[in-house]
Amino acid sequence: MTSIKRWMNPRVWAYVFGYLFAVMMIAPLLWMLISAFKEPGSTVTILGKLFGTPFTLESFAKVLKPDGTAMMWRWTLNSVIVGVVQTAITVLLSSWAAFAVSRIPFKGKTFIFALILAGMMVPVESIVVPLFQMVTDMGWSNSYNALIWPGMMLPLAFLILKQFIDQLPNELLEAAKMDGAGIFRIWARIIFPLSSSSMAAVSIFIFIQSWNNLLWPMLVAQDTAMMTLPVGIPTFQSIFATDLAVPMASNVLASIPALLVFLFFQKHIIKGISMTGIK
Template identity: 35%
Template structure:
C-alpha cells in the first residue's frame, strides 16, 4: 500500500512538471495569439505579453489579412506551401534511396560515401551558402523556386536517418523477392518502402518544419516580393519607417496551421520512426 501511494505521488509530481513545461513551451504561442486579437495601439502600449484583455479583443487583424492589405501575404503563403510540399516529396524520395542503398548493399566506396555524408552533416549550412549561391547564379536560378529547393533536396540528416532505419529491415524479404524475380527497384518500392512508413512520416515532419521555417537561404536567393516565402515576407513588415503589426501577428498565427496539420497527419508514425531510426544499426 505504501509503495502504491509513493508511486501515485511520483506520478502526480511528474504530471505537474510536464504541465509546467508544456505551459512554458506554449507561452510564446499564447502570447502570439493574444497579440493577433489585440489592436496595434495596445501592442505599442503594452508590448507583447500573455495578459488577456477580453474587452479589447477583436478580429480586425485577421480582417486585414483577408482584405486588400493581405494580398501579398497570401502570395507568400502559397510560395511557402509549394516549396515545402515539393521539397518534402523530393527529399523523402532521393534521401530514402541513398540511405537504403548505404544500408543494404555492398559496393566499393560505401564506407567512404557514408563518412562523406557524416562530414557534410557536421558542416554548418552557413559555410556552404556562398558557394551554393554562386552555383545558383551560374545556373541562372536566382529568384526562383528551384534556387530554394535544389541545395536542400538531398539532406544529409535525412540520408543518415534512412540509412539507420534501413539497417534494421529484414534482409530475408529481399532474398525471397529476388527468388520470385522482383527487380531491385520493385523490392524497394513494393516491399521495403511500406515497411519504412514510420521513417517517412518522421522525416516528412522534420523536413517540412525545416523548409517552412527556413529563412536565411531563401533570403539570399529570392529577390522579388512575389517570390518571397512566408518568413521573409513577414520580416519585411518590420521596417524603420513603420511596422504593420496587424498583418505580422495575425499572419504568424495562421502560419502555424500547416505545421499542425502535417504533424496531426503523421503523428501516429512519428514516435515509432524516431525511436526505430535512432537505435537500429
C-alpha cells in the same frame, strides 16, 4: 507531517518544474494568439491593455487583404510549393540512397556513407556564400529552382531510413531476388511499403524545416512575389511601423499549416523512429 513528506517527494517537484516549464513555453504562444485578435495599432505589450481592449478580426483582414502592401496568399503558396516538392523529392532520394548504401554491395560504400554523415557536421552558414554564387551563376535567382534544389538532400533523412532498412531480414530480400525481382522492384515492392512509417516521420521533419527556413530563401528571393512566409512576415513590421497586432496575426496564420501537419501525423514520428523491425 503527511503533507510535508508529500512535498519532500522528488516526484512532486518534478511535476512542479515540469508544469512551470510548460507554462514558460506556452506563454509566448498565448501572447501571440491574443495579440492577433486585437485591433491594428493597439498596445499589446502591456498586460492590462492587452486584456482591456475588445477582440476583433481586423488584423487578420488586414493581413489577408490583397491591397499590394502584403502578399500573404502568394507567400503561403510559395511556402507550400517549396515545402511539398522539397519534401517529396528529398524523401525519395534519401530512400534510394539509404537502400543503395544498406543493401547494394559496391566499392567505396563505406566512404560514401561517411561522406554523407559528414554533411550533418557542416553548418549551413559555412556553405551559403559559395552556394549562393553557384545559384547566381546558373541564373536561378528569384525562382523556385533556387528555393527548392539546394536543400534537396538531408543527411538526417538518409540516416533514419538507412537504420530502418538495415534491420530488415536478409531472407526477405533474398526471396525476392530468387523470384527474379530486380533492384528497383525490390525497393518498390518491399522497401518502400515497409519503410512507409519511417518515411512519414522523415517527411514531417523535412516539411517543417522547409516551412520555417529563413536564411536561404531570404538570400535568393529578393523579389516580393517569390518570398516565402518566413521572409515575407517580417515586412509587416516595417510596413505597419510599431503595430504588433498585424504581424502577430500573420504569424498565427503562418503557424497553422505546420501545426496541422504535426498534429495529424505526430504518431508517425514516434512509430517511424522507434520501429526496430517488422512483424
